[in-house]
Amino acid sequence: MYAFLLHACISHKSLDYGQRIYLQLLSESQEGHNLIQNPTLKSKLITLFSICGRLKVARHIFEDGLENHGALESVWVAMAIGYSKNEGFREALLVYIDMLWHNIQLGNFYFSVALNAHVNLKDSRLGRGVHGQVIKSSEEPDQVVNNALLSLYAQCGCYSEVLKMFDEMPQRNVVSWNSLIGGFAKRLFNGMSCEDWQLGMLC
Template sequence: MLVDHHVVNGLVDAYGKCGFLEDAQRVFDECPSGDIVSFTSMITALSQSGQGEEAMKLFVEMLKMDLKPDSFVCSSLLNSCAILSAHEQGKQIHTHVIKMGFALDNFAGNALVNMYAKCGSIEDGTLAFSEIPERGIVSWSAVIGGLAQHGHGKAALDYFYRMLDEGVPPNHITLTSVLCACNYAGFVNEAERYFNSMEEMFGVRRTLEHYACMVDILGRAGRLGSAMELIESMPFEANAAIWGALLGSSRVHGDVKLGIKAAEMLLVLEPEKSGTLVILTNIYASAGMWSEVASMRRLMKDSMVKREPGVSWIEGKEKVHTFFVGDRNHERSNEIYAKLEELGDLMKKAGYVPMVEIDLHHVEKWEKEILLLQHSEKLAVAFGLISVPPGAPIRIMKNLRVCRDCHEAFKFICKITGRKIIVRDVNRFHHFEDGFCSCGDYW
């Protein structure tokens, strides 16, 4: 049967862009054209659908066929690595970018900045940014957003001022990153200035994301009343991100009344999310409202809502190692638990006290301490300590917000072991070094 390569390539591209990944894969497999166009379309479709590992396999196959990828393929693969937090794979693609002469390509350069920032290596991200020949709004937004996510608020704002000096106007994404940078740096006045005048100064209308950032900024600063007033004055209906920001601030500052209000709204918007009930329970507990704590625990026990399991992972040389709480399925499980036990003893001698109050299981205190020690991120760090070469940072990724006990424990672990630990949770990066975290203990 004769196959029109143009038709095949067009179908793969069309199916991929429309999200019909299985159809794109079927056409690619059944009617192989074996040219750079079909491989590019299929790799891009896989990358954009979050199938980064499959895209990487196809990339290797393409290289074996002596097909030279273009900068667009490399950019797609780098973006996949960013989504997967696959730092080692990202560095391998970077090597190909250099070998193939794409180092000065804007698309590849922007993707490199994004990949390194999302994989926990913001230093490499800023270096990649410096090598982009023609930096546009995408380049600037990527480096500003990356610095903000890593807690380098002042540096992010410095890049923003440089961008303005070079005559590059910001867009709504850039200004979201600027507000995040102000948030992490505690620059409340600067945030209010940009938030209140962004349309006048830059012609950018405020979005829900901008309001969510501002609510979080005011809440972090303890200005919960102002945050609530802003929510009530919004031209939009407040979404889960906004109520979530207010709930988090209420927990930190012990405002039970506002915490209850935010939790009630969140339970309406996202009834399936158990995290709201957990935070509300902690707010009650911190205020000594034990009868309410008991009621919330009964509600969580009786509720059909399932708590999303925490999972942490660390990239090895050949594969990604994944851990759940109490996980004993890893091939080096005995070594991991031995290292955990060793760390537990050393941390307690150094002054670490397990936060048993955050564990909501109905068990004895000593059992809660064991459960806390076996959290997924602690297992991942223990594995990193026995597998990552000395001197190299240990990079951990987690699907949920890092728990308070693990956050405190990592400050002790990095001090005891002399290792830098980088944790990317659902919100941001935490850089633990010499007994401190880059987030300043508020995240």
């Protein structure tokens, strides 16, 4: 029931009702029903307060019980997305680093969040570190992760990596083509001739 109510609060950005649910969960936790540590409810609470601009509350919920109970990837991802939606891209990446520190098994969903943060920061150096984690992961990168990598290298002007990524992608969609074209259009406007662009496409 609480998960459904919180989902409705998130959909309508209803901070007032969300706060009431949060207080109710805290009250029940004091009575021995530790629902506040339920990963689904915790993730939704973090998401709700984040989209309503209450990052300090979201962070408090995230950290509450973290050392004693740990947290599933979904809870970490909710916090990272919360930062990203509020343009706290560096904070989102710090969550990523904390996940590595806590030996949390990373999946495609979080890789895409971390890579998009790097895209917004235009930081290819640290982005390559995430790319390395993607390669080492037991989970095959999905379309979203591949597109995020393509976008990262395109935004940072790493054109050889753009071509390599695009060539090796098992599937391409509109986002893939937009990243490729946008990256080379940026290079074209920065002084690359049409002949160079055509040559690059043939390599």
